[in-house]
Amino acid sequence: MFRVLCVPRPESLTGIVGWGVYIPRQRVKADEIASLWGFEKTLPKALWIEEKAVASVDEDTVTMGWYAAKVAIERGNVDPELIGAVFVGTESKPYAVKPSATIIADALGISKKKLSTDMEFACRAGGEGIRLAIALVASGTIKYGLAIGSDTAQASPGDVLELTASSGAAAYLIGPAEESVAQFEGVVTYVTDTPDFWRREGSKYPTHGEIFTGEPAYFHHIMSAVKMLFDELGLAPSDFDYAVFHQPNGKFPLQVGKKLGFPKEKILPGIVTPWIGNTYNGSALIGLAKVLEQAKPGDRILVATFGSGAGSDAFSIVVRDGIGERVGRGPKVEDLLKRKKYVSYAQYAKSRRLYIRNIG
Amino acid sequence: MKYSIPKFWRRKEGYYQIILTKCRECGKVAFFTYVRCPYCGSSNVELVKSCGRGVVEEFTISYNRVEEGEEYLPKIIAIVRLNEGVRVVGELVDIDLSEVKEGVEVEAVLRRFSSDDPHGLIYYGLKFAPVIKGA
Numbered sequence: 139m140f141r142v143l144c145v146p147r148p149e150s151l152t153g154i155v156g157w158g159v160y161i162p163r164q165r166v167k168a169d170e171i172a173s174l175w176g177f178e179k180t181l182p183k184a185l186w187i188e189e190k191a192v193a194s195v196d197e198d199t200v201t202m203g204w205y206a207a208k209v210a211i212e213r214g215n216v217d218p219e220l221i222g223a224v225f226v227g228t229e230s231k232p233y234a235v236k237p238s239a240t241i242i243a244d245a246l247g248i249s250k251k252k253l254s255t256d257m258e259f260a261c262r263a264g265g266e267g268i269r270l271a272i273a274l275v276a277s278g279t280i281k282y283g284l285a286i287g288s289d290t291a292q293a294s295p296g297d298v299l300e301l302t303a304s305s306g307a308a309a310y311l312i313g314p315a316e317e318s319v320a321q322f323e324g325v326v327t328y329v330t331d332t333p334d335f336w337r338r339e340g341s342k343y344p345t346h347g348e349i350f351t352g353e354p355a356y357f358h359h360i361m362s363a364v365k366m367l368f369d370e371l372g373l374a375p376s377d378f379d380y381a382v383f384h385q386p387n388g389k390f391p392l393q394v395g396k397k398l399g400f401p402k403e404k405i406l407p408g409i410v411t412p413w414i415g416n417t418y419n420g421s422a423l424i425g426l427a428k429v430l431e432q433a434k435p436g437d438r439i440l441v442a443t444f445g446s447g448a449g450s451d452a453f454s455i456v457v458r459d460g461i462g463e464r465v466g467r468g469p470k471v472e473d474l475l476k477r478k479k480y481v482s483y484a485q486y487a488k489s490r491r492l493y494i495r496n497i498g
Numbered sequence: 499m500k501y502s503i504p505k506f507w508r509r510k511e512g513y514y515q516i517i518l519t520k521c522r523e524c525g526k527v528a529f530f531t532y533v534r535c536p537y538c539g540s541s542n543v544e545l546v547k548s549c550g551r552g553v554v555e556e557f558t559i560s561y562n563r564v565e566e567g568e569e570y571l572p573k574i575i576a577i578v579r580l581n582e583g584v585r586v587v588g589e590l591v592d593i594d595l596s597e598v599k600e601g602v603e604v605e606a607v608l609r610r611f612s613s614d615d616p617h618g619l620i621y622y623g624l625k626f627a628p629v630i631k632g633a
């Protein structure tokens with residue numbers, strides 16, 4: 139099959155105008171969770187998870203997404219009235235029915251004339267939100283689109299997921315390439331029906347399909363999406379300065395990067411999960427923010443999301459002039475990683491409502 | 499604690515943003531919305547949004563047990579002087595009781611005020627948190 143080289147890819151008309159991240163202040167140590175539930179002492183190290191971020195009792199997907207989006211708009215220095223779409227990728231909506239996106243948009247003074255919806259695809263709905271915003275901006279339907287990934291990830295107490303499932307958010311303001319500080323060069327998505335992880339209506343906590351979680355899900359989908367992207371753009375790992383992958387733990391992104399041919403040095407700058415846990419829809423997108431905050435104009439970044447069920451979006455992004463100045467307009471991922479307060483399992487349980495109270 | 503849904507909806511803008519009245523005659527700024535300047539009486543006023551930044555001037559700690567609101571306790575209630583010069587009252591979060599003091603720089607953050615659990619509405623509004631370094 140021949141590629142048509144003279145026609146620009148629509149995504150190349152768009153780029154990242156602003157971004158923002160939110161990580162809650164509280165942290166609980168993975169060792170404490172492992173010890174409490176009788177896991178082998180070596181497990182946190184084997185998964186490379188040291189501690190995870192815990193949202194306070196008054197925080198949720200809406201409040202964290204709001205903060206990340208506020209910073210994204212401030213970084214972009216864009217009038218909220220010009221934002222024509224707000225998408226919230228999450229698997230922990232505060233309401234089963236009632237959009238989170240409209241609450242965030244109203245609270246930020248974003249135009250009422252807009253598209254606005256919550257999207258669910260396990261951990262990759264935020265990535266799909268970015269793809270939709272790109273398409274809407276590239277087609278001229280809207281000038282700016284806001285894509286948010288935000289989660290207070292649930293895990294059944296005592297489930298191995300509890301070591302990593304955490305809280306956090308990232309937001310990206312997508313706009314015209316010429317106003318952006320990071321331009322999309324190519325985007326592809328690879329999805330299939332895979333039974334690796336799900337949560338039924340009314341279930342409080344998700345269930346995982348054990349042997350399906352690794353090879354047939356995470357590795358197969360990310361590698362398929364990234365190889366498709368390489369084929370379409372004619373690029374190889376050596377063309378990229380950074381590679382950011384979804385991070386269910388610290389170990390998987392290093393493994394998938396190695397399989398694809400990336401040296402560890404290109405993956406480590408975007409790693410965040412060992413210190414904040416798996417923020418689900420925030421995971422790869424917080425990693426990307428951390429990389430943007432240290433990248434130089436001309437650098438090429440690979441980002442591959444992953445969501446169970448399952449699918450992956452692979453993005454090739456080229457950093458443009460002006461990135462450094464825009465980094466300085468808001469708190470950096472490094473600032474949020476440093477801002478922390480250790481809490482006990484009891485405080486974590488209270489914060490995340492893991493108890494039953496006699497109310498209602 | 500049950501809130502009135504219509505009342506919350508009508509006041510939504512005031513919960514989500516800090517709205518100030520700026521007088522075009524005397525230049526003074528007042529918290530919330532007025533049709534006349536509370537300082538000089540002029541009706542030549544405009545509504546502006548606060549940047550949401552300020553410093554803690556005074557605070558108190560509330561242990562007042564509100565039915566079904568126990569999980570939010572204790573609460574730190576502070577008087578914050580906004581950068582625009584006006585004083586507002588708000589809840590202070592993400593700070594230990596031992597760290598609260600006059601002069602702490604804070605910013606407005608959207609948080610849950612309350613929720614009618616398990617089936618009712620969740621009420622969001624602004625509280626104050628210490629400014630995140632770099633912000």
Ligand SMILES: [Zn+2]
Nearest residue numbers: 521524535538
């Ligand atoms: Zn006046």
